Amino acid sequence: MNIALIGVVPPALPLDQSRPWNSARQMLVCTSVTDEAQDVKTFTFAVEGGGWFSYQPGQFITVELRTADGDLHRTYTVSSTPSRPYSLAITVKAQPTSVGTRWMFDNLVPGSRLRAYGPSGHFTLARNPGRKYLFISAGSGITPMMSMLRWLSDCAPGSDVVFINSARRPEDIIFRAELELLAQRMPNLSLGFLPEGRSKASPWAGLMGRIDRHKLAMLTPDYMSREIFCCGPEPFMKSVSSIVRAEGFDMGHYHQESFGATSIAETVHRQAEESAVDGIAAGLKVSFLGANQTQTCQPGQTVLETARAAGVRIPAACESGICGTCKVLKRSGDVEMRHNGGISTQEIDAGFVLACCSRPITDVEIEA
Numbered sequence: 001m002n003i004a005l006i007g008v009v010p011p012a013l014p015l016d017q018s019r020p021w022n023s024a025r026q027m028l029v030c031t032s033v034t035d036e037a038q039d040v041k042t043f044t045f046a047v048e049g050g051g052w053f054s055y056q057p058g059q060f061i062t063v064e065l066r067t068a069d070g071d072l073h074r075t076y077t078v079s080s081t082p083s084r085p086y087s088l089a090i091t092v093k094a095q096p097t098s099v100g101t102r103w104m105f106d107n108l109v110p111g112s113r114l115r116a117y118g119p120s121g122h123f124t125l126a127r128n129p130g131r132k133y134l135f136i137s138a139g140s141g142i143t144p145m146m147s148m149l150r151w152l153s154d155c156a157p158g159s160d161v162v163f164i165n166s167a168r169r170p171e172d173i174i175f176r177a178e179l180e181l182l183a184q185r186m187p188n189l190s191l192g193f194l195p196e197g198r199s200k201a202s203p204w205a206g207l208m209g210r211i212d213r214h215k216l217a218m219l220t221p222d223y224m225s226r227e228i229f230c231c232g233p234e235p236f237m238k239s240v241s242s243i244v245r246a247e248g249f250d251m252g253h254y255h256q257e258s259f260g261a262t263s264i265a266e267t268v269h270r271q272a273e274e275s276a277v278d279g280i281a282a283g284l285k286v287s288f289l290g291a292n293q294t295q296t297c298q299p300g301q302t303v304l305e306t307a308r309a310a311g312v313r314i315p316a317a318c319e320s321g322i323c324g325t326c327k328v329l330k331r332s333g334d335v336e337m338r339h340n341g342g343i344s345t346q347e348i349d350a351g352f353v354l355a356c357c358s359r360p361i362t363d364v365e366i367e368a
């Protein structure tokens with residue numbers, strides 16, 4: 001394992017003498033980069049100028065990557081635990097077609113500064129507490145589960161958890177060594193690794209292959225009575241949800257991280273079309289107060305699209321109303337907002353909207 005560490009660790013004030021990270025004002029500083037598996041690295045950050053991180057296990061942040069081709073925004077689930085609040089880690093896998101993640105691999109080193117937004121997300125233990133848990137993931141979908149498990153290990157080590165991870169080969173199981181260590185200190189933690197294929201590098205004698213009804217029942221005979229958290233590629237999550245639904249599982253206790261899912265992007269696209277068909281007024285004016293720009297909104301256009309047409313920059317990542325990156329304050333007027341959990345009721349009450357999924361229904365003024 002290759003770990004690169006920053007030479008100087010900033011002194012950390014006690015929690016009650018410092019403030020949590022404020023993404024509007026403070027950058028992140030990379031403190032270490034750790035190789036986890038092939039094409040998988042963990043980037044760990046501290047708050048620039050001091051501070052700590054307040055988040056729920058399972059939440060994500062959006063990072064702003066200043067590439068030569070322009071700024072990219074990418075959303076990653078936090079893999080660290082808030083029970084160790086002075087650092088925050090994301091564990092990312094570079095796919096062959098990755099642009100943002102590859103840029104991070106090539107450019108982020110200890111000492112690098114990074115703008116980020118968040119944390120956001122509702123795929124959390126706090127929101128969906130259970131008596132017993134099944135954490136089931138595939139590939140890098142393991143990251144929110146790892147945050148949850150690390151949290152339980154620190155705060156409730158007696159928790160009853162079945163932790164299943166599916167990977168392409170045995171050596172692709174991320175965090176395997178740490179998970180085996182956690183299983184020694186958590187008496188009610190049961191691990192189930194499920195590689196899809198063998199490899200010469202890492203012999204395997206256990207269960208193998210894609211998840212199905214029989215393997216799930218072998219690894220978790222009592223899954224019907226557990227709170228289920230599922231994260232991974234769309235086909236994997238579809239398989240798991242189909243299996244448990246077919247068995248009559250109460251889907252109110254099934255939670256999956258749909259972040260980035262095509263289905264949601266498609267839903268938002270469909271909503272845009274529906275909005276246009278609904279006859280939401282055309283020719284409305286959107287004023288961006290910070291940039292001192294006013295732009296006419298085309299039929300069905302979002303605040304974000306209108307901002308882009310005006311040359312006004314609003315950071316955005318998922319563009320599906322999930323991540324909360326494009327949150328802006330609305331000073332006046334009304335919008336139709338169809339989000340997917342990226343904004344809380346309190347924030348809406350305070351006047352915030354998500355620019356990517358808000359369509360003006362009157363002239364509006366936005367603080368951007």
Ligand code: FES
Pocket residue numbers: 315316317318319320321322323324325326327342354355356357
């Ligand atoms: S960009 Fe993610 S909610 Fe708008």
